[in-house]
């Protein structure tokens with residue numbers, strides 16, 4: 120009878136021990152999965168200069184940007200087609216740019232706070248806005 124009790128005790132200890140080990144493993148698995156997910160999220164955010172606008176696929180990217188007063192914004196044409204930057208209301212700072220071939224750039228320094236809408240004169244449906252803040 121004593122032998123049976125000892126065997127039963129060992130069995131109980133073994134079961135409790137194994138199940139707590141399994142729980143631990145599961146917990147650490149969840150943790151590592153979470154860590155992987157958070158680093159993946161960070162990687163997907165690509166850092167682009169806030170004052171750079173790419174012209175690609177017949178669109179300005181990003182179409183809407185916000186910069187501080189005194190910032191020079193540079194547009195780069197990455198399309199095979201020629202594009203330009205044409206302000207809706209030209210100012211002393213912001214004038215119509217030349218037609219840009221692929222790889223060419225156009226830069227404008229915005230010295231006055233305001234909202235500057237522009238498009239591409241050959242393709243007026245291509246639109247963008249530069250918000251200039253204090």
Ligand SMILES: [Cu+2]
Nearest residue numbers: 202203239242
């Ligand atoms: Cu265009």
